[in-house]
Amino acid sequence: MRSKFLPVAIACALLASVNAFAQEYPVANKTITFVLPYAAGGPTDKAARDLAQAMSKAMGGHSIVIDNSAGASGSIGANKVAKASADGYTLLFTHIAQATLPTFFRNLPYNVEKDFEYIGLVSENPMNLIGRPSLPANTMGELVTWIQANKGKINIANAGPGSASHLCGMLFQSTLKVDMTSVPYKGTAPAMTDLIGGQVDLMCDQTTTTIPQIEGKKVKSFAVTTPTRLTAVALKDSPTMQEAGLKDFSVTIWQGLYAPKGTPAAVLKKLNDALKVSVKDPEFIRKQEGGGATVIMDARNDPAGHKAFIVSELAKWAPVIRAGGIYAD
Known part of the structure; x- marks a missing residue:
């Protein structure tokens, strides 16, 4: 038994x-x-x-x-x-x-x-909106004007659907009420390479990656996604999205x-x-x-x-x- x-x-x-x-x-x-x-x-x-x-x-x-x-x-x-x-x-x-x-x-x-x-x-x-070095705009105000004047012609890179960069880019487009061509990559590193090379126009990326590229003058910085400005030297002149007129725009990853x-x-x-x-x-x-x-x-x-x-x-x-x-x- x-x-x-x-x-x-x-x-x-x-x-x-x-x-x-x-x-x-x-x-x-x-x-x-x-x-x-x-x-x-x-x-x-x-x-x-x-x-x-x-x-x-x-x-x-x-x-x-x-x-x-x-x-x-x-x-x-x-x-x-x-x-x-x-x-x-x-x-x-x-x-x-x-x-x-x-x-x-x-x-x-x-x-x-x-x-x-x-x-x-x-x-x-925090995240940072950056652009290719050959972009004609140098400030956030100039960028918004350029975007409005080039509707349907602008593309924005990201690390793929659902990624942090994609979310930030979607929020940016919806806030401006402008559609851009989304260009997905297998990560922001290859996306950054194409942005530096001028193959894409814009990208949202985390400041851990953007700061070295901004310091090297390889990309242009337009704004940060935090409620207040950041203290990093490379970003001291970058306004917040809210300062630039994009109300309630705040993203941290x-x-x-x-x-x-x-x-x-x-x-x-x-x-x-x-x-x-x-x-x-x-x-x-x-x-x-x-x-x-x-x-x-x-x-x-x-x-x-x-x-x-x-x-x-x-x-x-x-x-x-x-x-x-x-x-x-």
């Missing part, structure tokens, strides 16, 4: 195995991978690499590498993590697209709220860290503890602030606060995206 205590014994053995795994995590010879769903060289790539370095330090020098799995506006990389083993060694580092792709894509292969564990938000970046659903709670705690140490690391803070980013140090660093914020962002951006009428299958 089968013992009625056998299922209990099996459950206890499994629990002991999970606890042992969590205590050992991370195993010394097993690398942790941050999957970044965008091309190398962009602002989110930089933030991911900075965090990987800081978290490696916080975890006793454990190896953390970046896997750039770009494509489909970031959904390829995100899906890769959603379907990965829930062991804490494959994590997703992404930005605001985590709250916008569910509306952009009718058939997204994963569920943002159900298929991930939330580790914590890391930083947020946040980055966060996620694990596959089902990752053991003890593993998530170790990752969250390392993240909280990292966002207080002076070197990490210096690197983020050097590019105009703000390191997040509030309830959003916690898994519960992170998820609550994502839910609010999903509600915030869904109507904006639907009003634009741009969807992908």
